[in-house]
Amino acid sequence: MTKKHPDVDAYVKRAKTWRGEIAALRPILRDCGLDEALKWAKPCYTFDGANVAIIQPFKACCALMFFKGSLLKDPEGVLVKQGENSQAAMRMEFTSVAQVDALQATLRSYVAEAVALEKAGAKVDFKDKRELVLCDELVAALGDDPALEAAFEALTPGRQRAYNLHFSGAKRSETRAARVAKCAPQILAGKGLNDR
Numbered sequence: 565m566t567k568k569h570p571d572v573d574a575y576v577k578r579a580k581t582w583r584g585e586i587a588a589l590r591p592i593l594r595d596c597g598l599d600e601a602l603k604w605a606k607p608c609y610t611f612d613g614a615n616v617a618i619i620q621p622f623k624a625c626c627a628l629m630f631f632k633g634s635l636l637k638d639p640e641g642v643l644v645k646q647g648e649n650s651q652a653a654m655r656m657e658f659t660s661v662a663q664v665d666a667l668q669a670t671l672r673s674y675v676a677e678a679v680a681l682e683k684a685g686a687k688v689d690f691k692d693k694r695e696l697v698l699c700d701e702l703v704a705a706l707g708d709d710p711a712l713e714a715a716f717e718a719l720t721p722g723r724q725r726a727y728n729l730h731f732s733g734a735k736r737s738e739t740r741a742a743r744v745a746k747c748a749p750q751i752l753a754g755k756g757l758n759d760r
Contacts, residue, residue, distance in 0.1 A: 566594045571602035582626035586619055588664040589628060589671075593617065596675040614682045617675065620655070629655040630674065632688055635681050640670050652688040696725055699732040701740040705748065715752045723756035730757055 568590070576586055586607065594600055598609035598616055607619040620627040630636060633643055633654025646653035656671065658664050664671075698706075706713040716724065727747060734740045747757065 565591065566597065566599050568594070569600040569602065569607075572600050572607045575602055575605075575607060579621065581623075582621040582658075584661045585626040585658050585664055586621065588661045589619055589626075589658075592664075592668055592671055593628075593675065596672055597679065598675065611679045611682050616678045616682060625657040625659050627655040627657050628671070629653050630678050632678065632681055632686065634688055635686055636674055636677055638674075642667065642670060643674075651690050696721070696728060698728055699740055701737060701744050702728060702731050705741070705744045709748075712748055712751060715754060718754060719751065719756065726757040727751065 572590065576583060576590070579586060590600065590607065593609045598611055601608050601610065603615070603618065608615060609617045615631045617628050617630050620629050629646060630643070630653065632652055633646070634652050636643060636654065638654070642656050643654040644657055646655055656667065656674070658667070706716055716727075719727075730747070731740050731743045734743060750757070750759070
């Protein structure tokens, strides 16, 4: 078992929700040979410096998110997609310490598989990033403004995807078009959606 990390100890003491579930998950993960640290203000577990899993307390559950969860076989069917647009992350959700205890063997098996994937150098194929389907309003704006089109094409695939998700997330066409217009100066400046 790897050692407890003092920053994670302090995190657990401060936790207002899911303290018992977090405390139950920690020794299992360390016993699987993962190193413990605090990253992104959450207990994170690594193998040879590579992120394997992170504990995420939400309102409805305490989750253990596997960074490359989409590569796990999931024979028990316990993994849940991290988000609608997530391609790599998958998580196990817990709502009680008893549930953590009941799923301990499954958890250990999934961690062992995740570590084996890291040892093998497995990578997630982010195919959706290459197959980006732009919303109609963005296509129209790019067609009307060659400078905007050139600036958008010069952005990294991740920045292009972030903009497209932001634009297409609006329900009404007028709102999507307004978002495109509002972000055009930032795109022309070569900045991503969240860059300042």
